[in-house]
Amino acid sequence: MFDYETLKLIWWLLVGVLLIGFAIMDGHDMGVGTLLPILGKDDTDRRVMINSVAPHWDGNQVWFITGGGAIFAAWPFVYATAFSGMYWALLLVLFALFFRPVGFEYRSKLPNPAWRAAWDWGLFAGSAVPALVFGVAFGNLFLGVPFSLDDTMRSFYSGSFWALLNPFALLCGVVSLSLLGLQGATFLAHRTEGTLQLRAKLAVSVLAIVLLLAFSGAGVVVWRIDGYVIQSIPDVGGVINPLMKEVVRQPGAWFGNFQKLPILWSIPAIAYVGALLALLAVRAGKTLIAFVGSSLACLSVILTAGVALFPFILPSSAMPKASLTAWDATSSYVTLNVMLWVALIFTPIVLAYTSWAYHVMSGKVTREFIAANDKQLY
Amino acid sequence: MIDSAVVDLSRIQFAATALYHFIFVPLTLGLSWLLVAMESVHVLTGKEIYRDMTRFWGKLFGINFALGVTTGITMEFQFGTNWAYYSHYVGDIFGAPLAIEGLMAFFLESTMVGLFFFGWQRLSKPGHLLVTTLMALGANLSAALILIANGWMQDPVGSAFNPITMRMELTDFWALIFSHAAQAKFVHTVSAGYVTGSLFVLGISSWYLLKGSNIEFARRSFRIAAAFGLAGALSVIVLGDESGYAVSESQKSKLATIEAMWETEPAPAGFNLIASINEEQQSNNWAIRIPYALGLIATRSTTETLPGIREIRAENEARIKSGIEAVIALEAVRKEPQNAELMARFRSLEKDLGYGLLLKAYTEDVRQATPEMIRKAAHASVPPVSTLFWSFRLMVGLGLAMLALFALAFWSSARNNFQQKPWLLKWALFFIPAPWIACEAGWWVAEFGRQPWTVFGILPTHLSTSSLSVADLYGSLFGFVGFYTLLLVVEMYLMFKYARLGPAVLQPNKH
Numbered sequence: 001m002f003d004y005e006t007l008k009l010i011w012w013l014l015v016g017v018l019l020i021g022f023a024i025m026d027g028h029d030m031g032v033g034t035l036l037p038i039l040g041k042d043d044t045d046r047r048v049m050i051n052s053v054a055p056h057w058d059g060n061q062v063w064f065i066t067g068g069g070a071i072f073a074a075w076p077f078v079y080a081t082a083f084s085g086m087y088w089a090l091l092l093v094l095f096a097l098f099f100r101p102v103g104f105e106y107r108s109k110l111p112n113p114a115w116r117a118a119w120d121w122g123l124f125a126g127s128a129v130p131a132l133v134f135g136v137a138f139g140n141l142f143l144g145v146p147f148s149l150d151d152t153m154r155s156f157y158s159g160s161f162w163a164l165l166n167p168f169a170l171l172c173g174v175v176s177l178s179l180l181g182l183q184g185a186t187f188l189a190h191r192t193e194g195t196l197q198l199r200a201k202l203a204v205s206v207l208a209i210v211l212l213l214a215f216s217g218a219g220v221v222v223w224r225i226d227g228y229v230i231q232s233i234p235d236v237g238g239v240i241n242p243l244m245k246e247v248v249r250q251p252g253a254w255f256g257n258f259q260k261l262p263i264l265w266s267i268p269a270i271a272y273v274g275a276l277l278a279l280l281a282v283r284a285g286k287t288l289i290a291f292v293g294s295s296l297a298c299l300s301v302i303l304t305a306g307v308a309l310f311p312f313i314l315p316s317s318a319m320p321k322a323s324l325t326a327w328d329a330t331s332s333y334v335t336l337n338v339m340l341w342v343a344l345i346f347t348p349i350v351l352a353y354t355s356w357a358y359h360v361m362s363g364k365v366t367r368e369f370i371a372a373n374d375k376q377l378y
Numbered sequence: 379m380i381d382s383a384v385v386d387l388s389r390i391q392f393a394a395t396a397l398y399h400f401i402f403v404p405l406t407l408g409l410s411w412l413l414v415a416m417e418s419v420h421v422l423t424g425k426e427i428y429r430d431m432t433r434f435w436g437k438l439f440g441i442n443f444a445l446g447v448t449t450g451i452t453m454e455f456q457f458g459t460n461w462a463y464y465s466h467y468v469g470d471i472f473g474a475p476l477a478i479e480g481l482m483a484f485f486l487e488s489t490m491v492g493l494f495f496f497g498w499q500r501l502s503k504p505g506h507l508l509v510t511t512l513m514a515l516g517a518n519l520s521a522a523l524i525l526i527a528n529g530w531m532q533d534p535v536g537s538a539f540n541p542i543t544m545r546m547e548l549t550d551f552w553a554l555i556f557s558h559a560a561q562a563k564f565v566h567t568v569s570a571g572y573v574t575g576s577l578f579v580l581g582i583s584s585w586y587l588l589k590g591s592n593i594e595f596a597r598r599s600f601r602i603a604a605a606f607g608l609a610g611a612l613s614v615i616v617l618g619d620e621s622g623y624a625v626s627e628s629q630k631s632k633l634a635t636i637e638a639m640w641e642t643e644p645a646p647a648g649f650n651l652i653a654s655i656n657e658e659q660q661s662n663n664w665a666i667r668i669p670y671a672l673g674l675i676a677t678r679s680t681t682e683t684l685p686g687i688r689e690i691r692a693e694n695e696a697r698i699k700s701g702i703e704a705v706i707a708l709e710a711v712r713k714e715p716q717n718a719e720l721m722a723r724f725r726s727l728e729k730d731l732g733y734g735l736l737l738k739a740y741t742e743d744v745r746q747a748t749p750e751m752i753r754k755a756a757h758a759s760v761p762p763v764s765t766l767f768w769s770f771r772l773m774v775g776l777g778l779a780m781l782a783l784f785a786l787a788f789w790s791s792a793r794n795n796f797q798q799k800p801w802l803l804k805w806a807l808f809f810i811p812a813p814w815i816a817c818e819a820g821w822w823v824a825e826f827g828r829q830p831w832t833v834f835g836i837l838p839t840h841l842s843t844s845s846l847s848v849a850d851l852y853g854s855l856f857g858f859v860g861f862y863t864l865l866l867v868v869e870m871y872l873m874f875k876y877a878r879l880g881p882a883v884l885q886p887n888k889h
Binding site: 054055057058059061062065066068069070072073074076077079080081082083084087088090091095097098100101102104105109151152153154155156157239240241331332334335338339342346347350353354357360361375376377 | 440441444448450451452454455458459460462465466469470471472473474476477479482484485486489490495496497498500540542543547548549712844845846850853854857861868869872876884
């Protein structure tokens, strides 16, 4: 039905959709977890926050798991090279995530305050660390990752974990942390009431401003650094491997796609619109619109980064021609085609029952509700 | 060359994380259907006690489920972090069922689990039952897709090597999905989960009955678990046999190893019940045998012979020699992918490519392989016998003992006299760990029995790892084992605490 080149492009979009889905869905419960020690002044407050996402965090986390699976299936080169190269960064994310299922499930099983406080910090780490590391990882994509491929396509990573934590990447970490924090804050503003809601609204204002400053700052840095450009590549509609192309580095090259196709500037513009919408709507008491605004910011920030990098996925600073791109890091035609059908069939089904689950559990979570259902809730 | 310490540590880490994960998975698989059964009775009869049973066993389900999710996160990413070359070499095929698992099964299970716990007051009775059923369905579908992925590692169907991308690629999606190895493994594995869930409920209910607490609650739970467990135990054994039949088709080395069958015997071969194994001499010092049994089970015929370990090693030595030519032909065709003659030569040798790669454990350049290296590689092409032989017998022995337990429990619950049989109740209580031991032993048979391959006949284990350092691996291995152990201790503490509290934890002084 589609030719190979179109399929490669569609899969670039689909992985993007999964990452955006992750940011919007898992992003809001990670945002709530990040804000847990900041906004939750007592145990009941914290239980209100936790129970606002309790029925959904597990389903939302599957966006992350499926993202990993989809990258494996669609871009096996990326799955293999990125996760083994940035070994400790990924393990840090995994170890932090370990705290979430047990944190949610075990926290309120015992009344002991020390027990609960320990799991609260676990939930904070399980939310804030991944949110930060994802941005740091994206930042390093812009700088290039030091890996090479040998002629059997085995990848070798020559950097260190600490080199990932450079100032620009950390700035990108601030972007992702404030983005997911904003997502959590707008969600809390919508699902809570009273003083906790007031604190959540304040957090929305602060985080929206931090997000826009950090996002703008990252844009200025990207303008000044070297980007990557494909100089020559065989027919992108054919069967190729990453070593068959030539790549050069050029200052400002990450803005190339925007210069070629100025309509793309609307994508980063939506980030500003979304964040400002969240900020203004929450002040007007339109909390659902604030959540939509924040979700728009998630969408456009991720899409901005993707479009800037396109067609690069994982540029290599150590061996530029080994850079992984949407044209040469993909699966075979058969796999991309089969997986496209799987995605087309199941994604709407997933969205349907997820919406139903939110519909069933809709409404505000209150302090009275927690007190009345002490044993049944997290 | 790849540091063999990196390979060994990567294997230990994978085994540790997979075995830990599989402490929690079987209980989820089985208990979820038991919850469906209990809640169905509640919806059909309107009896409150069955709803309380669903909620109480559901609480224990939740305590277990949390660690299943925790340890499961690792599994989705560990192929990339620690088995990067494997991920590159077979990701085109292996990644697909993993991604489908997320989209089709894990989303369903995880979304419904939230509604299962928090939707009691917001859903109608049938609505909540539907949620519970979809949760169980999601969990079991998850297992199906993971075992399709694993089945392909055991019997790599529907795929071909692509010299340009230097990897295996999918050629037939439906062959992958409906692989005989995968189907047999799936039903065998989920049945093992049903047995685990049933014995968990049966054992804890027996404990209440022995103590004389929660009698009405425990009696009903005991009955449901006995019936479901008997069906599960029968299925696990019948489908285990099917799995063995599938293995005899695809992996003769695994079959010969778990049977400690050194020599090819005239058909039908005898079955070694127990044996004293001598790996050095490639023979058994002595064995207690059942004549004809193995041949009949494994080939379902009286005339088909099964090759012994010595014969398999000799065959593999020939394939390794031919594999050297395949590796050389591959290198040539990769330099000139358009050369039809070179491609034709590679295709004619391709089936032994994996065997040629076995030599990479001994030499970087297979042209330099000495006869000694070839002999060593052929010897290592069959895994060490003793641990497989005994772990298989441990699994089967426990399986049969559990079948006996469930048969007696079912018989007694039909005659309604199990409360008068403290020996049966004690048996059920002290047998709670049995299904876990059998499951882990089964994992060992399946995965260690496939060595020295990650993908049987295609990709050797020692080529499959990431380019990491020994220090990286020590760090992550201790991190995983330490973290998981800590969480397991917490989980066991809560599990014991809530099992002791019993259904009273829902509403005091009720049953």
